[in-house]
Amino acid sequence: MADATRLPPVLVMGVSGSGKSTVGEALTAALVARGEAAEFVDADALHPQVNKDKMHEGIPLTDEDRRPWLDACSERIAAVQASGSRCVMANSALKRAYRDRLREDAPTLFIAFLDGSRELIAERQSHRHHEYMPNSLLDSQFATLERPESDEAFGAVAIHGSVDETVAQILAVLP
Ligand SMILES: Nc1ncnc2c1ncn2[C@@H]1O[C@H](COP(=O)(O)OP(=O)(O)O)[C@@H](O)[C@H]1O
Numbered sequence: 001m002a003d004a005t006r007l008p009p010v011l012v013m014g015v016s017g018s019g020k021s022t023v024g025e026a027l028t029a030a031l032v033a034r035g036e037a038a039e040f041v042d043a044d045a046l047h048p049q050v051n052k053d054k055m056h057e058g059i060p061l062t063d064e065d066r067r068p069w070l071d072a073c074s075e076r077i078a079a080v081q082a083s084g085s086r087c088v089m090a091n092s093a094l095k096r097a098y099r100d101r102l103r104e105d106a107p108t109l110f111i112a113f114l115d116g117s118r119e120l121i122a123e124r125q126s127h128r129h130h131e132y133m134p135n136s137l138l139d140s141q142f143a144t145l146e147r148p149e150s151d152e153a154f155g156a157v158a159i160h161g162s163v164d165e166t167v168a169q170i171l172a173v174l175p
């Protein structure tokens with residue numbers, strides 16, 4: 001089995017409803033199937049309850065709200081990588097500053113950006129029950145989104161196909 005500590009952690013990034021959790025879990029399974037030690041982490045679970053409550057009330061988070069969450073995400077990525085597994089984290093990471101924070105402790109972080117239209121994502125959200133995230137926050141998610149820039153290690157993948165097709169696009173560009 002490949003030494004995962006040398007393999008870059010992966011951040012499956014995108015707005016709420018873009019497929020981060022679904023694709024992240026499927027990507028992790030595909031990596032394990034090809035002989036890698038990989039572990040999936042859903043950043044939703046790392047939000048403090050106050051953040052979940054705020055979003056549930058339909059209030060977008062602020063940079064300050066996200067700071068402790070990003071710290072917890074960074075710690076978890078480091079812990080998984082230190083354990084010998086490649087970390088695959090579903091994390092919206094909407095702003096460049098959030099991704100820069102995560103790269104402070106994971107400089108080789110690779111971003112898999114799930115790039116889809118508001119219409120497609122809204123349609124998919126409509127069929128989903130989420131622990132706390134209302135569909136009404138989708139517009140604020142797009143308003144906050146800063147697409148990855150050319151100096152970031154990333155691949156933007158289309159999400160209109162099947163989950164497996166999205167995973168295949170990521171595997172094709174994953175270091
Ligand atoms: N490629 C896909 N094709 C069809 N439905 C998808 C696809 N990817 C995700 N979904 C569905 O879209 C909804 C949002 O996916 P989810 O993984 O919860 O997104 P996120 O974690 O980004 O909020 C879920 O109901 C999921 O089953």
Ligand SMILES: O=C(O)[C@H](O)[C@@H](O)[C@H](O)[C@H](O)COP(=O)(O)O
Nearest residue numbers: 015016017021044061092130133
């Ligand atoms: O930074 C944020 O505003 C939140 O992290 C948000 O982007 C995230 O999407 C929610 O936690 C809901 O989780 P889902 O992405 O699974 O809908």
